[in-house]
Amino acid sequence: xxxxxxxxxxxxxxxxxxxELEELFAASRAMEDVVRAGGDRRHAGRIMTTxxxxxxxxxxxxxxSAMNRLGGxxxxxxxxxxxxxxxxxxxxxxxxxxxxxxxxxxxxxxTEIGAxxxxxAVSGVPVLNAGDGAGEHPTQALxxxxxxxxxxxxxxxxxxxxxxxxxxxxxxxxxxxxxxxxKDVKIYYISPENVPIPPSVKHYMDDKGVRYEETTDLNxxxxxxxxxxxxxxxxERFPSPEEYDKAAGQYIVDAELMSRMRRxxxxxxxxxxxxxxAEEVDADPRAAYFRQAQNGLYIRMALIDRxxxxx
Amino acid sequence: xxxxxxxxxxxxxxxxxxxELEELFAASRAMEDVVRAGGDRRHAGRIMTTxxxxxxxxxxxxxxSAMNRLGGxxxxxxxxxxxxxxxxxxxxxxxxxxxxxxxxxxxxxxTEIGAxxxxxAVSGVPVLNAGDGAGEHPTQALxxxxxxxxxxxxxxxxxxxxxxxxxxxxxxxxxxxxxxxxKDVKIYYISPENVPIPPSVKHYMDDKGVRYEETTDLNxxxxxxxxxxxxxxxxERFPSPEEYDKAAGQYIVDAELMSRMRRxxxxxxxxxxxxxxAEEVDADPRAAYFRQAQNGLYIRMALIDRxxxxx
Amino acid sequence: xxxxxxxxxxxxxxxxxxxELEELFAASRAMEDVVRAGGDRRHAGRIMTTxxxxxxxxxxxxxxSAMNRLGGxxxxxxxxxxxxxxxxxxxxxxxxxxxxxxxxxxxxxxTEIGAxxxxxAVSGVPVLNAGDGAGEHPTQALxxxxxxxxxxxxxxxxxxxxxxxxxxxxxxxxxxxxxxxxKDVKIYYISPENVPIPPSVKHYMDDKGVRYEETTDLNxxxxxxxxxxxxxxxxERFPSPEEYDKAAGQYIVDAELMSRMRRxxxxxxxxxxxxxxAEEVDADPRAAYFRQAQNGLYIRMALIDRxxxxx
Numbered sequence: 001x002x003x004x005x006x007x008x009x010x011x012x013x014x015x016x017x018x019x020e021l022e023e024l025f026a027a028s029r030a031m032e033d034v035v036r037a038g039g040d041r042r043h044a045g046r047i048m049t050t051x052x053x054x055x056x057x058x059x060x061x062x063x064x065s066a067m068n069r070l071g072g073x074x075x076x077x078x079x080x081x082x083x084x085x086x087x088x089x090x091x092x093x094x095x096x097x098x099x100x101x102x103x104x105x106x107x108x109x110x111t112e113i114g115a116x117x118x119x120x121a122v123s124g125v126p127v128l129n130a131g132d133g134a135g136e137h138p139t140q141a142l143x144x145x146x147x148x149x150x151x152x153x154x155x156x157x158x159x160x161x162x163x164x165x166x167x168x169x170x171x172x173x174x175x176x177x178x179x180x181x182x183k184d185v186k187i188y189y190i191s192p193e194n195v196p197i198p199p200s201v202k203h204y205m206d207d208k209g210v211r212y213e214e215t216t217d218l219n220x221x222x223x224x225x226x227x228x229x230x231x232x233x234x235x236e237r238f239p240s241p242e243e244y245d246k247a248a249g250q251y252i253v254d255a256e257l258m259s260r261m262r263r264x265x266x267x268x269x270x271x272x273x274x275x276x277x278a279e280e281v282d283a284d285p286r287a288a289y290f291r292q293a294q295n296g297l298y299i300r301m302a303l304i305d306r307x308x309x310x311x
Numbered sequence: 312x313x314x315x316x317x318x319x320x321x322x323x324x325x326x327x328x329x330x331e332l333e334e335l336f337a338a339s340r341a342m343e344d345v346v347r348a349g350g351d352r353r354h355a356g357r358i359m360t361t362x363x364x365x366x367x368x369x370x371x372x373x374x375x376s377a378m379n380r381l382g383g384x385x386x387x388x389x390x391x392x393x394x395x396x397x398x399x400x401x402x403x404x405x406x407x408x409x410x411x412x413x414x415x416x417x418x419x420x421x422t423e424i425g426a427x428x429x430x431x432a433v434s435g436v437p438v439l440n441a442g443d444g445a446g447e448h449p450t451q452a453l454x455x456x457x458x459x460x461x462x463x464x465x466x467x468x469x470x471x472x473x474x475x476x477x478x479x480x481x482x483x484x485x486x487x488x489x490x491x492x493x494k495d496v497k498i499y500y501i502s503p504e505n506v507p508i509p510p511s512v513k514h515y516m517d518d519k520g521v522r523y524e525e526t527t528d529l530n531x532x533x534x535x536x537x538x539x540x541x542x543x544x545x546x547e548r549f550p551s552p553e554e555y556d557k558a559a560g561q562y563i564v565d566a567e568l569m570s571r572m573r574r575x576x577x578x579x580x581x582x583x584x585x586x587x588x589a590e591e592v593d594a595d596p597r598a599a600y601f602r603q604a605q606n607g608l609y610i611r612m613a614l615i616d617r618x619x620x621x622x
Numbered sequence: 623x624x625x626x627x628x629x630x631x632x633x634x635x636x637x638x639x640x641x642e643l644e645e646l647f648a649a650s651r652a653m654e655d656v657v658r659a660g661g662d663r664r665h666a667g668r669i670m671t672t673x674x675x676x677x678x679x680x681x682x683x684x685x686x687s688a689m690n691r692l693g694g695x696x697x698x699x700x701x702x703x704x705x706x707x708x709x710x711x712x713x714x715x716x717x718x719x720x721x722x723x724x725x726x727x728x729x730x731x732x733t734e735i736g737a738x739x740x741x742x743a744v745s746g747v748p749v750l751n752a753g754d755g756a757g758e759h760p761t762q763a764l765x766x767x768x769x770x771x772x773x774x775x776x777x778x779x780x781x782x783x784x785x786x787x788x789x790x791x792x793x794x795x796x797x798x799x800x801x802x803x804x805k806d807v808k809i810y811y812i813s814p815e816n817v818p819i820p821p822s823v824k825h826y827m828d829d830k831g832v833r834y835e836e837t838t839d840l841n842x843x844x845x846x847x848x849x850x851x852x853x854x855x856x857x858e859r860f861p862s863p864e865e866y867d868k869a870a871g872q873y874i875v876d877a878e879l880m881s882r883m884r885r886x887x888x889x890x891x892x893x894x895x896x897x898x899x900a901e902e903v904d905a906d907p908r909a910a911y912f913r914q915a916q917n918g919l920y921i922r923m924a925l926i927d928r929x930x931x932x933x
Binding site for chain 1: 358384
């Protein structure tokens with residue numbers, strides 16, 4: 001167990017201090033240069049396992065690209081739930097105890113809250129959480145925060161609107177935890193009434209002294225924020241299609257809404273989108289969501305590099 | 312957009328001129344030497360994404376082998392349709408906008424006609440079309456033509472019989488377009504009456520001045536052609552199992568048919584086969600279909616090399 | 623065919639002589655040092671295809687890790703049965719004839735007995751059998767034997783209990799064949815009465831002069847063996863859930879059973895387990911099953927190395 005205590009696991013957004021975040025952002029920035037130069041070979045011979053118990057093509061490809069850009073190899077599974085010994089009743093712990101011998105790093109996506117922590121507890125190599133059910137998706141939150149830092153020149157003093165299904169959207173929870181490390185941040189939680197930001201997130205923000213406001217009115221807030229973080233609203237959360245349509249329709253980012261926003265504001269989205277940002281917005285320079293997706297590569301390169309160095 | 316115009320996309324068979332084809336065939340021939348020497352490392356550090364929205368194991372493995380033989384790395388998905396954010400309603404364009412940041416080259420298989428063109432329109436890296444629905448499968452047509460060139464010493468002046476379901480079999484369409492670049496080619500389109508070669512292909516051949524003939528009688532033609540290009544006949548195209556059996560039975564390449572063919576003719580098939588070439592034919596030196604499959608590796612190496620050089 | 627005769631295929635456990643096994647175990651031991659040193663690049667540029675017609679995540683990842691640790695590349699498929707041209711009626715032989723041109727080595731998992739042999743008959747590159755239906759799984763048997771050799775200091779003179787479903791569990795059949803190469807081995811076949819070790823295995827052991835005993839009573843034997851090789855009992859083999867529960871309950875390895883075993887004995891299991899070894903046993907130094915899984919990597923590295931050298 002002594003060995004495992006020294007491993008650099010990335011399990012949740014709360015584990016990061018401000019100085020760690022700043023170090024990570026600087027490392028990510030350096031990775032942009034590495035990619036521009038065609039990658040390097042610093043981790044040649046190292047192997048990463050992508051152990052995905054549910055599919056997430058973009059996240060997986062982003063991690064695999066990151067490892068390849070640093071010279072390493074990847075083994076893995078697109079969808080371990082359908083295929084692996086999990087079907088035969090193997091525990092996650094047993095799977096990890098075995099996989100740990102095959103590679104230098106495990107990137108895991110799982111369907112259950114807390115799975116990443118359970119994996120890290122028995123793993124002999126670093127574990128990077130690529131999402132565990134309704135739990136955490138820390139690398140998404142890190143790339144979100146990195147994007148804000150790059151686009152806005154810093155995170156202190158910003159006002160950020162998080163929009164959509166805030167009850168079940170884990171990215172807004174994780175991003176909130178990251179933002180709590182910075183000064184004078186103001187968050188607007190904007191959601192339909194049936195999917196508000198959960199009390200647990202609010203308690204955390206209260207503890208950290210972060211100012212926030214809850215509202216259902218996007219139009220009233222749009223003009224005053226530095227960052228509009230849009231997310232999806234899932235149909236199945238609503239009692240009827242009519243109520244869904246009514247709620248979803250209120251939160252579409254289109255040219256009209258963009259015209260109310262500040263000239264130096266940005267729009268983010270964890271993607272995929274499904275109508276909640278109109279395509280007409282893509283050409284607006286404030287539409288930062290594709291740059292945000294690209295930043296996932298740099299953040300993941302930095303995290304992989306950190307994990308393999310620490311090992 | 313200026314950057315994208317310089318990219319080397321392979322979208323359809325019609326895009327190739329005779330001189331481009333000859334250059335490609337020469338490059339493919341050189342790749343045979345590269346493979347014989349155990350591959351090289353010319354694209355070490357480059358990454359190819361195989362984005363397959365439907366499965367095609369052989370085509371995918373052929374591309375992945377080609378990239379590996381040139382020293383590059385591969386990330387990808389066996390079956391993106393089941394797994395990816397497509398399920399959540401993401402457009403192909405959004406998927407490509409994101410994937411484009413993860414690799415230097417995208418090889419895409421899709422279920423919809425025109426998907427490759429749509430992908431290329433928004434991609435920041437070259438797109439190689441590995442089949443888009445009932446549309447095009449240009450790398451198959453290129454390896455077919457390369458095989459004919461190698462086996463017959465050239466393409467000018469050849470007579471070629473295309474046999475089977477010519478209505479829905481996209482490989483014969485794409486191969487026809489390629490052949491239209493060469494002189495004095497004569498094509499025999501041999502099919503059951505309910506699945507003839509489509510008017511659009513015939514118009515193209517008319518425009519290019521290519522001679523062709525339509526018939527249902529394979530036996531009458533077999534003795535006079537340089538190339539017999541056999542394809543599958545799909546049961547579901549026929550009104551009844553009886554009519555299918557009658558049609559399919561007419562077009563089986565077996566020892567008896569081979570005895571009618573010229574000594575210097577060859578038999579091709581895009582594979583997989585399902586009874587339309589008898590196994591007894593495999594030992595005949597004129598059975599070139601496994602050599603043809605192997606040529607797919609060299610053509611794809613040449614295309615990957617061209618795309619990565621042009622970038 | 624002459625070329626193929628020189629290829630180093632691994633098709634079944636019976637193909638190995640004692641001297642070949644000893645050579646393989648020495649090579650595997652050397653691979654432990656290679657892994658400890660971070661791998662090497664001896665097979666850089668070589669390509670291995672993992673052709674899995676049914677999923678077996680752990681086995682596949684173990685092979686892929688092994689190839690990567692030796693510097694090679696991997697192409698492959700997680701689950702060829704769902705995806706490949708097999709659906710379109712392609713024979714295994716045709717698939718292999720095509721795949722053989724894409725790589726230097728094929729690792730195949732199939733659902734049918736004898737599939738590996740059929741593949742090897744037409745393959746131009748070595749075939750390593752990663753399990754063919756109810757047939758053989760030779761690399762599992764090799765890693766089992768290697769583990770016993772390492773843990774017990776040799777295989778001669780050992781007494782080994784094989785426990786569980788001995789009728790359908792192919793690992794115990796293959797391991798029996800391997801053990802028949804060694805001197806003074808005594809095997810206890812311990813199973814419920816409805817799933818005994820098959821006559822074919824007993825005949826083989828008789829021919830080779832190996833002593834064995836059949837019993838249903840694990841408790842009576844546990845105290846006298848060097849190795850307890852536990853396996854799963856599958857519910858569907860029993861006429862009723864009650865009979866299954868009764869049978870399975872008799873063969874659980876727990877702290878109580880461990881207390882009856884010798885201090886220098888070991889417990890093995892091919893994994894995954896599903897209750898037949900209690901978790902409380904994991905901390906016992908005699909619980910060798912996770913070390914056993916790890917040994918799979920070294921055995922597969924040695925086999926890959928041997929196959930690529932012989933080529």
